[in-house]
Amino acid sequence: MGLTIAQKIIREHLVSGEMTVGSDIGLKIDQTLTQDATGTMAYLEFEAMGVDRVKTEKSVAYIDHNTLQTGFENADDHRFIQSVAKKHGIWFSRPGNGICHQVHLERFGIPGKTLIGSDSHTPTGGGIGMLAIGAGGLDVAVAMGGGAYHINMPKMLRVNLTGRLPAWVSAKDVILKVLQVLTVKGGVGKIVEYAGEGVASLTVPERATITNMGAELGATTSIFPSDTVTRQFLAAQGREADWKPLSSDADAVYDEEITIDLSALEPMAACPHSPDNVKTVRELTGMKIDQVCIGSCTNSSYLDMMRVASILKGKTAADTVSLAIAPGSKQVYNMLAKNGALGDIIGAGARVLECACGPCIGMGQSPNSAGISLRTFNRNFEGRSGTADGQIFLVSPETAAASALTGVLTDPRTLGDEAAIPMPNAFLINDNMVIAPATPEDAKNVKILRGPNIKPFPTTTPLADSISAKALLKVGDNITTDHIMPAGAKILPYRSNIPYLSNFCFTVCDKEFPARAKEYGKGIIVGGQNYGQGSSREHAALVPLYLGIQAVLVKSFARIHCANLANAGILPLVFEAESDYDRIDEMDDLSLPQVRTELENAQPITVKNETKGFTFRAKAQLTNRQREMVLAGGLLNYTKQQNG
Ligand code: F3S
Structure with a gap:
């Protein structure tokens, strides 16, 4: 049986597991990227692992999110990241050099390589034929340390592009059309692969616009073939040697397929x-x-x-x-x-x-x-x-x-004729805003610069035998990581300061939540469908962890957030019967009397609503490895255990 593009890259990078849909697979990661809003925490985690130098082919730290610098906090974070990068073998893209995904596409992306990034729009790299996946900072830290990145083997969804875009209709309209057809849940558990005659008419940046917003489909990632268009783009970036052809086999099997006629699209x-x-x-x-x-x-x-x-x-x-x-x-x-x-x-x-x-x-x-x-x-x-x-x-x-x-x-x-704008044969190449890491010898003398805004991430303990806590918050469907941990100029400078951030957790939904969580010291969050959609922000797990959240019980999870909860040691649970959601009110007393034993034995988790006096079951949404991780109290504890 033939393979899809993504399956070919996965096969080449597979270090554990079977390539059957839904099973846990471990992938060797060639490249990583971080941005500053998630990077500070990722590098604190990397430091905690005690690895001297990154083991990836290329790791790049970008500064692009918190560049306003209205106080010392951002500047301190940037200096911290720059010094960590220099010491540990990471390239550093200075503020002003650009947005991580745009710069990575231009200067570092390589067809056929694997990339994980602590930013949910990392799939932008799929535009150049990379298997590029958004992940939590901890996953990135582990990959930088040479560890595998684990996901469930996704399904393959083929988007067949026919025709050619009319004047004034662009790549953005293509992905908005795909979103209209598939919705924000349509890509969950899937890799979206673009194919068909229409592909050749799209430039690499246009393809990247499309794979970028694959994140909004909830997809694991999206990918385009690597063809002569890709080669020309790389040549124009002075990187033709990085090119290799990549396409699916003629007899590749896809789980789903849709067709988009580019000629029929409109803005x-x-x-x-x-x-x-x-x-x-x-x-x-x-x-x-x-x-x-x-x-x-x-x-x-x-x-x-x-x-x-x-x-x-x-x-x-x-x-x-x-x-x-x-x-x-x-x-x-x-x-x-x-x-x-x-x-x-x-x-x-x-x-x-x-x-x-x-x-x-x-x-x-x-x-x-x-x-x-x-x-x-x-x-x-x-x-x-x-x-x-x-x-x-x-x-x-x-x-x-x-x-x-x-x-x-x-x-x-309505503007009349569209001016033809050709792709340049040569882009203007000047990498003077990318700082190379120190040599291993010089790295010994590099001092890490830590300002007062850099606080350690919360510690975790192994999962207790039982959990007994209130449903501290009940929310509806499509809760985003922006609801859980808001962004914005007032909050972003504190991404390395979890205690401070905790004052804003869920305040978009319920202003009293942080105070209530601090009062009770522990709790469970109850939610609806697609909980945690949006960004890869692991703060949306680390801050609830700091506030004592032990489990999140929902109808369904968004992929990255679910993994981030497991990484943080918070138990992600899905109702076996969704109707049980309606039988729980906020502040009900819940208990999970045999949670540790049940999780150890991969059994459904028994949940008792002590307030209303009924019992129901939930499923821990975890792979075997994640189960071990939650039992150990999170990925960091687990990795330390594994390393002896
Ligand atoms: Fe930055 Fe917005 Fe993209 S925050 S990485 S430009 S989604």
Whole structure:
């Protein structure tokens, strides 16, 4: 039987397990990346493992999230990461060099390699034919130490692309269409593979826009073949030697298949507050807008920016619209500066932001109250923009730029002929903002710089024989990691300070939760479907751990968050009968009288609702290895145990 692209890469990197759907597999990891918001914690964890030097082929630490530096905290974190990187063999991408996924695609991504990153949009690397997966910081720390990365063998979903994109319709519209068809749960437990004649018409950055938002499908990752288009991109980056061809076998078997006819697509928009709440721009045309933000790891490539510049050239943003643009990398920014396109952007009245995540992570540019903001980003969860009642619509750069000029949502197809913007034969290459690690010899003298904002991560203890605690919080479906641990300019600087962060845990849903958790010292969270969707942020597990949360009992989990809970030593449980969810009220007393024995024996977990006097069963959503991990009190304890 033939293999899919992903199956080929998995087979080459398999260190444990069988490639049958659902079984635990361990993968050798070639490359890792971190960003600063999750990286500080990942490097504290790496240090705790006591490994001198990373064992991966390439590990890169990016600074792109917390770049505002309104106090000493961010600067201290950056210095800490820079010194850790230097000492332990990690490349360091300085603030200003760009967004991790954009820079990684340009300078480090290699077809056929495995990459895990402590950021949920790591699948951007699938655009260049990598098996690129978002993971928790602890997973990344273990991979840097030479350990395998474990997932359940995913199903394979083929997206067959036919036809060719019409003028003014772009890669963003493709992935919004896929989201409309598959929804935010449609990719869970699957790798999405793009195939078909339409693939060849998409450039690598366009493919990367599509794989980037595979994260919103809940997919393990998404991947494109590595073909002549990939080769040309790598050659233009001066890295042709990194290219190798990669395609699925003609007789590869997929578990599911859908077809998207590129020729039939039109500009799309994801409406508040979910990336799968997709309508055509045509349906929304004329809606008054207050703000336009262009950038993020989804849409900040050279091609995206050039298309925006060509729309804005010689025009002015509507006087009711705040237009902010952040190029994705120093390479992109510099090329725009040299070829004059930056002048067109500035001339139109755009507020040019630094090459960083910026408004995407709530670092500035929050819209006005109830403001309507068009963004080329990947997420439009409630409150993520920093304005609680902000209305965020996700659109393509073309739609965003056209609308910025008119002040209302505008279909870019009304602009007339689209200017052809070719991929450059050679990108502007200057890696002077990437600092190489010290040699092993020099590394001995590198001192780790630790500011007062760097606090140790919470300690964990092995799972107790029984758990007895209140249902401290009951939440509904689609709780995101932004609900659990909000982002934003006020909180992000404290990503290395769990005690401080704990004051904000779940405050989007329930302002009293942190105080209540501290009062009781222990608890269980009860939730609905798709709990923990969104980012890879392990703080959404570490902060509840700090607050004494012992188990999370839900209808279903998002993959990365479930793994992060297990890594933290919190027991992730799924109702056997979903109707039991309705029989639990917040503050009910729950007990799990034989939890340790049941988990050791891989049995269903008995849960008693002591308040209402009934018993039901839940399933621990864990692989065998994760079970050992939770019994040991989390991945760090487990890894130490394994290393003797
Ligand atoms: Fe940054 Fe937003 Fe991407 S926070 S990594 S630009 S999803």
